[in-house]
Every structure is written in C-alpha cells, then in structure tokens.
Amino acid sequence: MSVLTDTPRVVYRVHDFGRARDFYKRVLGFEETYVDFDESVAALRRGPMHIALATGDPDPEGGVAMVDVDDVLAEAARLRGDGVKVGTVVEIAGELRLVDVYDPEGNRIQLSESVQ
Numbered sequence: 001m002s003v004l005t006d007t008p009r010v011v012y013r014v015h016d017f018g019r020a021r022d023f024y025k026r027v028l029g030f031e032e033t034y035v036d037f038d039e040s041v042a043a044l045r046r047g048p049m050h051i052a053l054a055t056g057d058p059d060p061e062g063g064v065a066m067v068d069v070d071d072v073l074a075e076a077a078r079l080r081g082d083g084v085k086v087g088t089v090v091e092i093a094g095e096l097r098l099v100d101v102y103d104p105e106g107n108r109i110q111l112s113e114s115v116q
Contacts, residue, residue: 010063012107013056020053023103058105065109072097072113
C-alpha cells in the first residue's frame with residue numbers, strides 16, 4: 001500500500017471490493033482518493049479520517065474508524081432507514097454521542113458528535 005497518497009488510519013478487509021467501495025462512498029459519504037482495481041485496494045477519506053479497503057477476510061477485532069458527524073441521531077436514523085446495521089446511540093457525560101455502524105461485511109465504523 002505504499003503507493004497510497006494518504007496514510008490510512010484504518011484498513012478494512014472486504015470480500016466484495018465493489019460493494020464495499022459503493023457503501024463507503026454512497027452510504028457513508030467518503031471520498032475516494034485512490035483506487036487500484038488490479039490489486040483491489042482503495043483509499044478513502046471523510047474529513048480527517050482516512051481509511052483503506054483491501055480484499056481479504058474481514059477482521060472483527062481490527063481497527064475502527066471514528067467519523068465526526070453533525071448529528072449522530074439523524075445519521076443513525078437515516079442509516080437504519082437504508083437497511084444498514086446500526087447500534088445503540090450512547091451519550092457520554094453530555095459531551096459526546098457515539099454510535100456503531102457496520103458495513104455489509106461486518107466491519108465496524110463509529111460515528112461521533114460533540115454535544116457540548
């Protein structure tokens with residue numbers, strides 16, 4: 001992955017590379033910054049969070065991208081409406097809201113919102 005221009009902070013392994021790229025771009029709003037179809041590797045970013053997708057077996061114990069959003073509750077509702085697996089919204093000490101979201105392969109992404 002040394003050819004990637006942005007160093008990924010989290011690498012998600014996926015079986016269906018095309019489906020994963022579509023999910024992260026269309027559903028979660030990531031921008032693709034690099035793709036190599038021969039190697040089935042892509043780099044994407046949303047705000048300061050940079051991730052990579054690569055073909056392989058998903059690792060449920062792997063890293064988790066934390067993506068800042070303006071409204072966790074609204075994003076959770078929108079994603080549930082799109083049929084995405086979404087966990088329970090948790091608020092931490094009136095300062096932060098978090099929710100786990102799962103891609104079609106079961107990889108976990110965490111959406112966060114500052115509520116100060």
